[in-house]
């Protein structure tokens with residue numbers, strides 16, 4: 001992979017540990033106003049989308065390829081991301097199995113995380129400039145001292161881990177509690193206590209990464225990723 005052509009993009013091997021074992025995870029962000037593919041698409045990924053939908057698709061694929069290519073050392077154009085029956089991304093990478101990707105895009109900004117199938121994760125981003133008024137899902141949520149948009153991204157990232165998206169009763173995604181650590185919001189869920197979200201603001205973007213509750217991330221390293229989407 002030629003890293004130089006991915007200007008304004010950044011990937012990061014995230015130090016995630018579980019039971020003192022390192023879990024391989026790569027997170028990538030991009031903020032390129034892409035109007036046409038620049039060589040990173042697999043032949044199967046070429047699309048007839050146009051306009052804003054194309055921009056979203058290309059941004060998301062770029063972030064996903066950046067993360068997947070760094071994870072596997074396979075060139076971006078040889079990696080194929082197909083779409084499952086629920087819209088979920090399916091990662092195909094020659095010589096690798098049991099790895100997955102989660103993708104989110106908003107305008108020219110995108111984020112993606114590549115992780116082992118055995119350690120489910122999900123991402124979401126939302127642009128605060130396009131945000132609508134968001135109400136708490138439950139009376140308990142109304143008491144939480146947290147930005148409603150950050151909570152929204154945490155829920156949406158969880159919905160991607162579950163592969164349902166927002167097609168379920170949204171109360172199932174309700175937040176149980178929040179705490180603050182090193183500038184990040186740590187979110188736990190009322191009905192999915194096995195997961196947590198790490199949420200943060202990067203410039204105008206609200207971002208969340210969901211991972212298993214008892215896995216640990218080095219937040220100082222995660223913080224270095226905030227620059228490209230600010």
Ligand SMILES: CC(C)(COP(=O)(O)OP(=O)(O)OC[C@H]1O[C@@H](n2cnc3c(N)ncnc32)[C@H](O)[C@@H]1OP(=O)(O)O)[C@@H](O)C(=O)NCCC(=O)NCCS
Nearest residue numbers: 057060085086087088089103104105160163164165166167
């Ligand atoms: C998943 C969902 C929450 C994404 O929210 P969004 O604000 O539209 O878009 P985001 O930028 O946050 O995320 C988009 C990415 O989510 C991923 N995604 C879509 N559906 C998903 C699912 N069921 N599970 C996990 N990830 C999913 C895709 O990778 C998508 O990007 P891509 O289409 O370019 O590959 C939303 O689309 C949803 O609720 N979908 C429900 C399932 C659905 O309606 N599917 C339609 C096809 S059957």
